[in-house]
Amino acid sequence: MFEVSMIVCAGLLCGALNAIAGGGTFVTLPVLVWLGIPPVVANATATTMAVPGYFASVWAYRHDIRAEGTLPLGSIFVVAAIGGVLGAALLVVTSPDAFLALVPWLLLTATLLFASAPRLQRLSEASGIGIRSAGVAAIVLLLVATYGGYFNGGLGIIMLAALSLQGYRNLHGMNGLKSLLASILSTLSVVTFMTADLIAWESAIPMALANICGAYITSRFVRRIERIDILRLVIVVIGGAMTVAFFVA
Template sequence: MDLFILCCAGFAAGVLNAVAGGGTFLSFPALIAVGVPPVAANATATLAALPGYMSSAWGFRHDMQAEGSLPLRAIALIATVGGLAGAFLLIVTPGATFLWIVPWLLLGATLLFALGPALLGRMQARGGASAGVAVSAAAILVVSVYGGYFNGGLGIMLLATFSLIGYSNIHSMNGLKTVLSSLLSLVSSAAFIVAGLIAWEQALPLAVSAMIGGYIGARVSRRITRTDLLRHFVTAVGAITALVFFLR
């Protein structure tokens, strides 16, 4: 039953991360449900999301192009530094403290996920004006620290950040989102492995199923016209998960 839960959650999380985001709202509680402690569950969910992000990035490989004031290499470098900083913060966070923080993180990520389309639309309505280099670098750094610490809601945060720094092509934004998500998961997972936080027995089936789901999600994303229904579903899952952790 644990294997079934992990495989279903991993596949669904991979699809959602490619199409609408929010896969962590499924993978993180699934790991908790099969007995993984919260800090280790967060670290394992980050590692397990990596294959799905990478397969999605491959599916979007023809869509990526540089926009705004920062070149892609600079964005990648800043994201690496931010991801490592966020991972270090998680490693040094005591388990009891993280257990207190988790419901607030889930609630904040759920609200951001629910309000994300409106926020993104307002930013794009600014006419595609690009922020300066310093503001763009700071925005990428902040969202990367968050992504290294907690993966929930990362996709919509990245999309909003790209819009802020001058991106307007949604397919290019989705492609870069999956690449940066892959990079953040890679560097933070490396830190988590060194710190011994990965639950390997649960990580393997979750990662394999997320990889399959991520590739399929990237392939079918352009054909899906009712992503709002997926978003409502993910928002409901996030809200219920946050409520459960508040009650605990």
């Protein structure tokens, strides 16, 4: 009963955080690992339970998704799909011990990206710096998608940065496209994880359902929250605490 309660609470909190500012991975992955699930399986399970939330976000932004940048949408989708499979395949061949050693560094990277996301976005918009070569844009997106297929934490932040560099400026459109790309690459990652039997379904299903509930309930009240910056700080503190815990474990 305790384990089920932890899984449900983690799913609810993940959905709530992602509905407002992101950072749900800072909760789900550590909880799954601390419940005794092998690190690689925990990571694959955390990715699996996040997929429904991505699709829900796509639906919310469905009218805003359009091409703005260097690559056409079709090419973006193909590159994201390839990267998702590559990242998942890389995770499949990673040993549990090696991945456990990587977890604190991955969490640290995601935390730093999350903390610096607003400033990076402002700098990108103010500078007007962009990727004009379609080939370079495809390579950057492939690297981001491969990262997402391997480790979902901080994916949205990195994806937004990549889209910004390609010339995207409409934030609603960027959020929608980000969620669509995350849906594509994460779905293919999950298929890869399924073939390798890396998903703890007994944890993934209740956590995913709780995630949907948390996201839906929070989204009903999110407009009433005026100090998103304070919430972002709280999430950064959570991410930092989880990172330290894994470093000293």
